[in-house]
Amino acid sequence: MSLLLPFEYEFFRNGFIAAVVVGALCGFIGVYVVLRRMSYIGHGLSHAIFGGAVLSYVMNLNFFIGAGLWALFAGFLIHLISHRRWVGADAAIGVVTTSSFALGVAIVSTYRSFTRNIEAALFGNILGITQKDLCIVVLIALMVFSVLIILRRQLLFATFDPEVASAYGVSTGKIDLIFITLLAVTVLASTQILGVTLVAAAMVIPPVIARYLTNRFQRLLILSPIIGTLCGAAGMYLSFYLDISSAATIVLTAAALFFFLEVLSWFRRQQRTRHPPLSIS
Amino acid sequence: MNTHDHPHGHTHGSLHPHGIEEPPVSGLSSVPLVELSNVSNSYGATLALQDVSLKVWPGQFLAIVGPNGGGKTTLLRTILGTVPVQQGKVLLRGKDPQRSALEHIGYVPQLETIDWNFPITVEEVISMGFFSKNRWFRGIRDDERRKLQDVMTRLNLSGLGDRHIRELSGGQQQAAFLGRALLGDPELILLDEPTAGLDIRSRDDVIHFLHEINHQGVAIVITAHDLNWVAAHLPWVVCLNRWLIAEGRPQEVLNASVLKETYRGEMVVFHHDGMVMIGERPHEPHN
Numbered sequence A: 001m002s003l004l005l006p007f008e009y010e011f012f013r014n015g016f017i018a019a020v021v022v023g024a025l026c027g028f029i030g031v032y033v034v035l036r037r038m039s040y041i042g043h044g045l046s047h048a049i050f051g052g053a054v055l056s057y058v059m060n061l062n063f064f065i066g067a068g069l070w071a072l073f074a075g076f077l078i079h080l081i082s083h084r085r086w087v088g089a090d091a092a093i094g095v096v097t098t099s100s101f102a103l104g105v106a107i108v109s110t111y112r113s114f115t116r117n118i119e120a121a122l123f124g125n126i127l128g129i130t131q132k133d134l135c136i137v138v139l140i141a142l143m144v145f146s147v148l149i150i151l152r153r154q155l156l157f158a159t160f161d162p163e164v165a166s167a168y169g170v171s172t173g174k175i176d177l178i179f180i181t182l183l184a185v186t187v188l189a190s191t192q193i194l195g196v197t198l199v200a201a202a203m204v205i206p207p208v209i210a211r212y213l214t215n216r217f218q219r220l221l222i223l224s225p226i227i228g229t230l231c232g233a234a235g236m237y238l239s240f241y242l243d244i245s246s247a248a249t250i251v252l253t254a255a256a257l258f259f260f261l262e263v264l265s266w267f268r269r270q271q272r273t274r275h276p277p278l279s280i281s
Numbered sequence B: 001m002n003t004h005d006h007p008h009g010h011t012h013g014s015l016h017p018h019g020i021e022e023p024p025v026s027g028l029s030s031v032p033l034v035e036l037s038n039v040s041n042s043y044g045a046t047l048a049l050q051d052v053s054l055k056v057w058p059g060q061f062l063a064i065v066g067p068n069g070g071g072k073t074t075l076l077r078t079i080l081g082t083v084p085v086q087q088g089k090v091l092l093r094g095k096d097p098q099r100s101a102l103e104h105i106g107y108v109p110q111l112e113t114i115d116w117n118f119p120i121t122v123e124e125v126i127s128m129g130f131f132s133k134n135r136w137f138r139g140i141r142d143d144e145r146r147k148l149q150d151v152m153t154r155l156n157l158s159g160l161g162d163r164h165i166r167e168l169s170g171g172q173q174q175a176a177f178l179g180r181a182l183l184g185d186p187e188l189i190l191l192d193e194p195t196a197g198l199d200i201r202s203r204d205d206v207i208h209f210l211h212e213i214n215h216q217g218v219a220i221v222i223t224a225h226d227l228n229w230v231a232a233h234l235p236w237v238v239c240l241n242r243w244l245i246a247e248g249r250p251q252e253v254l255n256a257s258v259l260k261e262t263y264r265g266e267m268v269v270f271h272h273d274g275m276v277m278i279g280e281r282p283h284e285p286h287n
Helices: A010-035 A039-058 A063-082 A089-110 A112-123 A131-150 A152-160 A162-167 A172-194 A199-213 A217-242 A246-274 B072-080 B122-133 B142-154 B170-182 B200-215 B227-233 B256-263
Strands: B034-043 B046-056 B061-065 B087-092 B105-108 B188-191 B219-224 B236-241 B243-248 B267-272 B275-280
Touching: A010 A039, A010 A131, A010 A152, A010 A172, A010 A199, A010 A217, A010 A246, A039 A063, A039 A089, A039 A112, A039 A172, A039 A199, A063 A089, A063 A172, A131 A152, A131 A172, A152 A162, A152 A172, A152 B122, A162 A172, A162 B105, A172 A199, A172 A246, A199 A217, A199 A246, A217 A246, B034 B072, B046 B072, B046 B087, B061 B072, B061 B200, B061 B227, B072 B105, B072 B188, B072 B219, B105 B170, B122 B142, B122 B170, B142 B170, B170 B188, B170 B200, B200 B219, B200 B227, B219 B227, B227 B275, B236 B256, B243 B256, B256 B267
Parallel strands: B046 B243, B061 B219, B061 B236, B105 B188, B188 B219
Antiparallel strands: B034 B046, B034 B087, B236 B243, B267 B275
């Protein structure tokens, strides 16, 4: 079995690059998603994008333009509603995204002719990625990485201690809006590869795994995208040799790593309990 | 002691507010750092501050005491500008608050509000003090790194920069957040309950750092619940329960009458050898 064998196929080469890029991107932005306790938002935004994807298909629009505009609108709405004190961010996401998803379902039930495309939107179609799609995904990734790196200090302050950050002159409102826009764009780039249902996992699992390995924020920002990249690559190989959906193998690889570290950490805790430190008195 | 007209018509103490005894301040300036004039704030229908007037002078060290929900934190946030003033006026150095004036105010929040599981080290927390000026691209310069090390040494945090913030003692945690405030070269530091949840040793560390910083000319305003700690260590105290009830030296202000007005409860005040001690009066057993 040669490791290079799958690369003889163009569909695998495109899919592999897309999986690695999206893995790194989701791993990087996922650090902030997890620390801001917004894990549900990735899940919600991807569902919101489903409505936009279906609409853009019906209206014969390009997926990235139609679903992208829809995602930005949903993200802006979530930001607006969640900043009203009487509605929490989770409730705001629930209202906006489920409505959007329901709209998609309503259109699908009316036009029954595009079941196959809807399946791709729900579960991803990594092997159907074209060179053009790949270019768009790479461009989106470069843009999101650049903005996140430029904003990393303000984002860290606004994430760790929003009230004090605001008192120190960090524009937390603007930072939140920029962040949700970047998140919407990331979800958009990832949906074609991982599907609506699995995007959130790619954002949440790598930073959680990285959290087992470090207590430092800066290291987390390096480790999480590396883990995302490795899971993307490993998932693609597993998909090729086991003939299972790529999106599923990518997420299952990450999940297996998470459970391995959780079990390891449990054993370590047990060992510490069995051998408590010696008492001096 | 300065006592303030109660909004409902009561007045405590012997001195009129205008017969102000100057607070014990080194390097007195004619312009207060902060001046609140008849400030009122509310959260919805709940009144937080009513008609509060207060001056903070350069180099002053004062504590704001009062019951939970009495407006202590709101007062600090009003000075910082994170809570908008609904009525009245706040002046910083005699002028309307500008971003540039706020840059010289450091803020240390209640430790209870910190997420102690956040993956962040002591050095990363203190470095945030450099992030205030919307520096999008520039990293931490060499001279700033030296300043960071200097602040950590002053606060006895040398060698602890790589530790996770949860691994520090309570006093060291407070010192780390104080260090973040100090990096901005503040003229005034506001601390929200810096001794809450700390043991006696840690409280001693905190007051030691605060006195040292104050002796270098930085004004300090803290909120506190421990009246005996305030009476023992602080030169000036402000009693607040939505409205400002009294301010002055602890030995003069912390009397049974002012405390009853502030806390709506009976307290016993002892004076011994120049010290003032406050105790709770036990409830009478029900027959």
